[in-house]
Amino acid sequence: MKEIFERTSVRQYTQQPVERGKIEALLRAAMCAPSSGNERPWHFIVLERPEDFLPIMEISPHVEMLKQAKCAILVCADTTQKKYRFDFWPQDCSAATENLLIEAKHQGLGAVWCGIYPDEEKIAALRELYRFPDYVEVLAVVPVGYPAYERPVKDRFKAERVHIGSWERVLRPGSSYTAPEFAD
Numbered sequence: 001m002k003e004i005f006e007r008t009s010v011r012q013y014t015q016q017p018v019e020r021g022k023i024e025a026l027l028r029a030a031m032c033a034p035s036s037g038n039e040r041p042w043h044f045i046v047l048e049r050p051e052d053f054l055p056i057m058e059i060s061p062h063v064e065m066l067k068q069a070k071c072a073i074l075v076c077a078d079t080t081q082k083k084y085r086f087d088f089w090p091q092d093c094s095a096a097t098e099n100l101l102i103e104a105k106h107q108g109l110g111a112v113w114c115g116i117y118p119d120e121e122k123i124a125a126l127r128e129l130y131r132f133p134d135y136v137e138v139l140a141v142v143p144v145g146y147p148a149y150e151r152p153v154k155d156r157f158k159a160e161r162v163h164i165g166s167w168e169r170v171l172r173p174g175s176s177y178t179a180p181e182f183a184d
């Protein structure tokens, strides 16, 4: 799937507004993600107006791109959906966020995952700003717009990150899985 290989974080956007149909496509893709026990704990706060999303810049120092964004989506989780002993909502919402980013690429949009969780102070500040209850967590904010630039696609495959059968049996840098050569 070419969108997976071509996706990169986009932090500069044109003035072109993002159509609601495209936002819906992002949300639909996000909600197709796998989740632990099929909990699907995600909720999405769609912020369409700059006056609604620019205040996030006062909460997180790494979201400068919101100044140019046409929309921002907060990826949240309802933790009352929890079925098991462990918290799986961060993984569930991460899978949803990645789906959303890939669909953004497919729709010709640019987006970037801006992390909020596990910073409790940021989560508390967002909870107050957007008035969601204590049992709701926030994984990330995703600014969205039409990309102002294209980045060349890079091959990120690293053979030396691939181990076959056990940790010691690792591929040699530059080799491949189909024609494996092993490091000494």
Ligand SMILES: Cc1cc2nc3c(=O)[nH]c(=O)nc-3n(C[C@H](O)[C@H](O)[C@H](O)COP(=O)(O)O)c2cc1C
Residues within 6 Å of the ligand: 007, 008, 009, 010, 011, 062, 063, 112, 113, 114, 115, 116
């Ligand atoms: C958990 C997480 C948190 C991130 N937080 C930020 C952020 O706050 N601001 C930002 O500009 N990018 C953020 N990023 C994007 C990464 O910087 C980016 O994915 C990484 O540099 C690789 O670049 P690429 O997405 O273009 O492949 C985050 C990514 C992840 C997965």
